[in-house]
Amino acid sequence: MRTNRLSPVMPLVGLVAGLALALCQYMIFVYAPVEQTMGIVQKIFYFHMPLAWWSLISFFTVFAASIAFLRTRNWKWDALSGAAAEVGVLFSGLALVTGSIWGRHSWGVWWTWDPRLTTTLVMWFVYAGYLVLRTLDLPRERLGTVSAVVGIVAFLDVPLVFLSARLWRSIHPAVFASRGGGLEPEMKTTVIACIVAFGFLWAALTWLRAAQRRMAARIDVLATETTI
Amino acid sequence: MESTQWLLVANAAVWLGIGAYLFLLARSQQTLDRRIRHMEMLGDDK
Numbered sequence: 014m015r016t017n018r019l020s021p022v023m024p025l026v027g028l029v030a031g032l033a034l035a036l037c038q039y040m041i042f043v044y045a046p047v048e049q050t051m052g053i054v055q056k057i058f059y060f061h062m063p064l065a066w067w068s069l070i071s072f073f074t075v076f077a078a079s080i081a082f083l084r085t086r087n088w089k090w091d092a093l094s095g096a097a098a099e100v101g102v103l104f105s106g107l108a109l110v111t112g113s114i115w116g117r118h119s120w121g122v123w124w125t126w127d128p129r130l131t132t133t134l135v136m137w138f139v140y141a142g143y144l145v146l147r148t149l150d151l152p153r154e155r156l157g158t159v160s161a162v163v164g165i166v167a168f169l170d171v172p173l174v175f176l177s178a179r180l181w182r183s184i185h186p187a188v189f190a191s192r193g194g195g196l197e198p199e200m201k202t203t204v205i206a207c208i209v210a211f212g213f214l215w216a217a218l219t220w221l222r223a224a225q226r227r228m229a230a231r232i233d234v235l236a237t238e239t240t241i
Numbered sequence: 242m243e244s245t246q247w248l249l250v251a252n253a254a255v256w257l258g259i260g261a262y263l264f265l266l267a268r269s270q271q272t273l274d275r276r277i278r279h280m281e282m283l284g285d286d287k
Contacts (some may be wrong), residue, residue: 041252053242057251064255099262107258114251118244218262225269231277239283 027217033210045203059203063211064219065108071101072171079164089159094164096222102140128177129185136170143167
């Protein structure tokens, strides 16, 4: 049966992601120097920022795949938007958790209603709601259309998250807002390596989950045909 | 808590989150494989 075939490239992407993340951990704990003002806790930045960036890319993928689905009615786009939303909620959730731990150490509070933090939390709830919506018991065509429309509208909050630290008075730093971000060369190399490593992880997870969703949809169709 | 411990807690949180999601993916794959085997058995019976 064609349904249980996964692309041979997928395990390779997963392997590269694993190796890249191991290198990223080495660079965080051994290679990158300790920042003078904040101390060693600043190293949370090396996974906090890649998680936040890839979650935004995830939600852009939901937006683009939802448009593609409405235009083509091809279910592969629906599977991709569902998968990207799941990974985006995971990554933005982890960015919120790591940011909260960092904030507790640096600001003395677990949470503050800062524009960047608030817009990120709103974004997390919007996409968590989108995932709940996808589980509703509706006819497949209708659910696909409703999910795609919500996937497009939900993206409205994403540029706000990105620009919030620049537009409003925020205690959250706008990373790379100034030229080079004021990072030491070793720090910059580490952050770039971690962005690439988490990118591979994002690709592997999204790809695998989208393949699972396509497989599940095909099994559902086959099961319906068998019963008919 | 010392600064190093805050860093380790944040790092552990990331790996716990990713690990939990991978576990869910593995469970989901098991369910799909079971459904495929079931359908193949139904096909063989016909």
